[in-house]
Amino acid sequence: MSLFNASRLLGKTVLITGASSGIGAATAVLFAKAGSNVLLLARREDALKEVQQACIAAHKESGLKEGGNFAPIQLDVSDRAAIAGLWSKVPSNLRKVDILVNNAGYVIGREHVGDIDESVVDGMFATNVLGLIAMTQLFVKEFKAQKSGHIINIGSIAGFEAYVGGSIYCATKFAVNAFTTSMRKELVDTPIRVTEIQPAMVETEFSLVRFKGDVNAAKSVYAGLQPLTGQDIAEEIVWAASRPPHVNIASEVIFPTNQAGATIAYRTPQ
Ligand SMILES: NC(=O)c1ccc[n+]([C@@H]2O[C@H](COP(=O)([O-])OP(=O)(O)OC[C@H]3O[C@@H](n4cnc5c(N)ncnc54)[C@H](OP(=O)(O)O)[C@@H]3O)[C@@H](O)[C@H]2O)c1
Known part of the structure; x- marks a missing residue:
């Protein structure tokens, strides 16, 4: 925790979408360790409850008095009506959110244009783009009213480097980049901060989802190189959130040391 100024995160409330695994789960635990409260949002309730327990343990271990409130919220961000009804699911003591981490997202398959199932196209856009936009619209209103707030969107290197077999996913992450950049410019006359984190290869459930459970x-x-972990990205997210209020980390691109592009990686022979 020495990397962070944890005092700036004490007692803050963070809402993380996609908190049931990978980057989102690791980020939740790290905020818990820093004395923040966390609203854990995703579709799988059992997995969220496991992350909630991990947050409770991390907070206990920290010995901090501040924070320590962790609430799972079962919600599908591709469901606009569910997002509109979000506040009914948030415990009354956690209604003032300070930081929104828009992390929920996925990719399915590597099919080329012409062979991509329309339901796969719709699902990725509904989650990665429309869900992120709906969550952001809801919170920008709150953040403007409370005159504070930090929106941290999880993009990807796929948001600036399109690759073969990733047309739809790349299109969604380019959209996240454009949306986030416009919003940062629109909010320049407010205290609201806007950050985009753009990771490269992170070993999470991401590839398992992409390849439909094919382990x-x-x-x-990840063969032949050391990929990033959810913890690696969580450290960057919590670090960005822990900067002083006048400092806005606009964007961060994070690669494993042996990766330098979507399709450029050095792998030791297996
Ligand atoms: N792993 C990588 O290499 C990598 C690289 C760059 C960027 N990213 C981005 O990082 C973010 C997190 O991915 P990850 O690597 O941590 O993968 P992950 O382990 O598969 O986590 C994805 C999370 O998103 C949630 N989610 C998916 N669809 C959702 C929906 N409709 N509503 C609510 N929650 C939803 C999942 O929870 P439920 O299934 O429980 O809903 C899960 O918690 C994504 O936006 C991804 O695009 C990942």
Whole structure:
């Protein structure tokens, strides 16, 4: 925790979408360790409850008095009506949110244009783009009213480097980049901060989801190099959130040391 000025995060309330695994889960635990409260949002309730327990343990271990409130919220960000009804699911003591981490997102398949199932296209846009926009619209209103707030959007290197077999996912992450950049410019006359985190290869459930549960195909993505972990990205997110109020980390691109582009990586022969 020495990297962070944890005092700036004490007693803050953070809402993280996609908190049931990977980057979102690791980020929740790290905020818990820093003395923040966390609203954990995703579709899988059991997984959220496990992350809630991990947050409770991390907070206890920190010995901090501040924070320590962790609430799972089962919600599908591709469901606009569910987002509109979000406040009914938030415990009354956690209604003032300070930091929104828009992290929920996924990719399915590597099919080329012409062969991509329309339901896959719709699902990725509904979650990665429309869900992120709906969550942001809801919170920008709150943040303007309370004259504070930090929106941290999880983009990807796929948001500036399109690659073969990633047309739809890349299109969604380019959209996240454009939306986030416009919003940062629109909010320049406010105290609201806007950050985009753009990771490269992170070993989470991401590839398992991409390859529809095929463990060997998912593992092959990381063969011969050391990928990033959810913890690595969580450290960047919590670090950005812990900067002083006049400092806005606009964007961060994070690669594993042996990766330098969407399709450029050095792998030791297996
Ligand atoms: N892993 C990588 O290499 C990588 C690289 C760059 C960027 N990213 C981005 O990082 C973010 C997190 O991914 P990850 O690597 O941590 O993958 P992950 O382990 O698969 O986590 C994805 C999270 O998003 C949630 N989610 C998916 N669809 C949702 C929906 N409709 N509503 C609510 N929650 C939803 C999942 O929870 P439920 O299934 O429980 O809903 C899960 O908690 C994504 O935006 C991804 O695009 C990942």
